[in-house]
Amino acid sequence: MNKKVLIISSSPRKGGNSETLAAAFAKGAREAGNQVETVSLREKQVGFCKGCLACLKLGHCVIQDDAVEIAAKMHDADVLVFATPVYYYSVSGQLKTMLDRANPLYDTDYAFTQAYLLATAAENAPETFEGTEKAVQGWVDCFPRCTLAGTVFAGGVNDVGEIAGHPALEQAYRMGKEVWAEDDDADAKTKHANEMVFPIGAPNDAFAKYFVGQSYLAPLSTAQVGIYNVTFEPGCRNNWHIHHAKSGGGQILVCVAGCGYYQEWGKPAQELHPGDVVNIPVGVRHWHGAAPDSWFSHLAVEVPGDETSNEWLEAVDNTTYFEAVNKKA
Ligand code: MN
Secondary structure, three states: OOOEEEEEEOOOOOOOHHHHHHHHHHHHHHHOOOEEEEEEHHHOOOOOOOOOOOHHHHOOOOOOOHHHHHHHHHHHOOEEEEEEEOEOOEOOHHHHHHHHHOHHHOOOOOOOOEEEEEEEEOOOOOOOOHHHHHHHHHHHHOOOOOEEEEEEEEEOOOOOOOOOOOHHHHHHHHHHHOOOOOOOHHHHHHHHHHOOOOOOOEEOHHHHHHEEOOEEEEEEEOOOOEEEEEEEOOOOEEOOEEEEOOEEOOEEEEEEEEOEEEEEOOOOOEEEOOOOEEEEOOOOOEEEEEOOOOOEEEEEEEOOEEOOEEEEOOOOOHHHHHHHHHOOO
């Protein structure tokens, strides 16, 4: 299942090394199908915590600056990623100030269960990163449902751009790529399976390269007319594609469980529920898949025809997908 990932970058320099490290993590997390947002503290006004503790009664801070909105985003995110340069063996002042200003989240129903720390430093000694990790670990420990799930440290980088080619970039990219919820998935999948009479089937490995996220395939009929039950994990969708045929052909979707979407190129997406039927003519560029927060299954009926083929095109990137399903550009 995809996750809401919030990256808080505290790099004071545009294109700075920790910001570049954050961008690598973001790229991986996006490619895995997650919803990723990066907040750059450099562009924000974040004042020091006054220690008044009014937030614990009000639920928000009394200081009206950008930290209020950032804390609200932190509350809703599933995954928090902190990117910081190491300053005097700890986090940057900007990040520490923001962590303090996130105090309104203490003892709330915050969503985040995982935090990551990405850091860079000019020095590259084994102990260079220790204080920074300890600072963030200390904050995470105050939020019992959350754990510090991973850290990446790039030492020996100072000038802007010096991180280029550093192995930490690849490490951050891979760590981002692994952000995809496993924990609650088993339960949700079982619940979805129980809602329909057709099996979910096996992981759709043969077509995985044409999907974002995990899909499953259960062949129901392979004679006369091909009928397959296709199941999509939340957020999963197939690439833009076109069903071709010289005559006849095309595809019919019969929705059987969950909530999903169908979108034709240049048109708004259509929300799909069990019982809905979609007739997809040949030659129409389209995609189909699950809603971000729901499993989805449809029967794919392959309409017989002469010289039928599928043309697979580019993936439906997150921007396109979320715009389509949120119905707002
Ligand atoms: Mn199709």
